[in-house]
Amino acid sequence: MTSHKRIIFFLILLALIPRLISLFTFDFIDSGGGSDSVTYIALARNLFTGHGYTEFGLPHTVHHPFYPIMIGLIWQLTGDLLLSAQLISCLAGILLVVPVYLMASSMFGRRTGIMAGLMIALFPIMVYGSTESFSESLYTLLLLSGLAAGWLSYISGRLYLPVFSGIFLGLSFLTHPLGVTFFPLVAGFNLLAGSWRLSALRRRFIRTLLIAFGFILVCLPFWIHLHSVTGNWQLSGSSHYQDFGLRYDQSRGVNESKVIFEHMEALFDPEVIPDVDPDHKPMGMAELIISHPDRFFGIIRFNLIDGYHEAVKTARYLSLPPGVLFILLATGIGVLIAFFLFAFIRNGQRAEIIYLALMFTPLSVFLIMQTEHRYFYPFIPLAVIGFAGVIESIDEFSRRKPRCRRIFLIGLWIFYLALAAGSAFVVYRKAIKIGVPYEYKIMGNWMKDNIPGIEKERVMMFRLGISYYAGCDWNVFYWGEFSGLKEYLKRRGIKYLEVDSYKLHMIHPDLRFLLTADPLPSDFSLVREIEYDGRKIRLLEFHPKM
Structure with a gap:
């Protein structure tokens, strides 16, 4: 067994312990009381009992199909739909250490990869999400696998890697609609980064085509399904993409529950339409920005306020005072920005920093789309890779002085023990149903x-x-x-x-x-x-x- 394989085996084993304990002690649909989780389970049941990809007896286009498909496949083995959904999230959370380790070690060295893998294995939020019956855990594994393969295809030139990158990115999109935002970033980086000699350009063009081929290969059946249901060729059936007017309605004070009621009534009983807001106008993103910039900025303002409330909700789930969470977030963002600037200017790791920084740019979609705390889940591993780079830089500095080295090692042990204690607390909190509508x-x-x-x-x-x-x-x-x-x-x-x-x-x-x-x-x-x-x-x- 090579050293890489031994490290990965150890990281998987470490990640497995808290997640399996949480899996066996958290016997509830999800921490929010059942929303998308019940829909995923219903879609899986209907699909694997001959009723098609339907909900409420109607073709379903809003939730992407890969997570329900995986639930249905595991259901054939377990006979329990909820357990199947949680098993997938748990397994995805355990395996996440693999792409994070590979990506971090190829960017900043093996020690950085090990530290990033350890953080993912023990990070309380990652442990928390690994037993929720939501798509985010699987989505994050597939997305990070696609990003890691995209980076490795850039540095190695092996032709199978861009194909795998496209496939994993496509599967992440088939799991969560926001996965598509990463595809042009990975493809664009592989096309534009590097030497501009003709031979290098040719190789990069081939890599980019292979990424696109893998992405289209796995997404095409879904797009054909959408066309058969809606009669239109469209990227996604999610309301995130179809009607930004709904978000604008909420930004001007229309209650979210009213929006949900009117949407569901249109499905249940389309002949009896409730009193629809006369000011509502369906619109796509381009129309919103070009024709209604005032509404566009109104949505941004509303989403910033909504994002604050989602952060408060996350603090409640983690039993942290909101002020502490905001201080941690501000500190973390500041440290990451400082590291990116330092590494870009001084360490000659410009390609690594540009690639990693690019993968944070999809955060900007939350300025105009609905924000939920779990939507930020996939960005945590990216931040962890950056923090592991920070720790490695501090480690290199501490090696110059033995006393600093001892202080650094003690601090590092305390840091990882704190993560482990935080994960243990999260597992305990979920096991006794604190803050959960049991x-x-x-x-x-x-x-x-x-x-x-x-x-x-x-x-x-x-x-x-x-x-x-x-x-x-x-x-x-x-x-x-x-x-x-x-x-x-x-x-x-x-x-x-x-x-x-x-x-x-x-x-x-x-x-x-x-x-x-x-x-x-x-x-x-x-x-x-x-x-x-x-x-x-x-x-x-x-x-x-x-």
């Missing part, structure tokens, strides 16, 4: 065991987690006044609705009283009330008056 599982299981025929009912709720555990159909939560709610329930034939503290802020203010009202309005009765970790959840039954 009441959704309790309520869902109770409904499944105590309400005959619940699997045939469509239940109104905000999060999808309860519907997963109860085995019932999900209905989007109505947005509007109380009188309209009753008419809506009657028209849709909905018998049950759920309201809870965890997502109370997301429902219409006129409906929030349903969580605490005693007695309830005569049209409703209380079926079940549960309290968990200081939060209340209610299942109500609707009795329409004749």
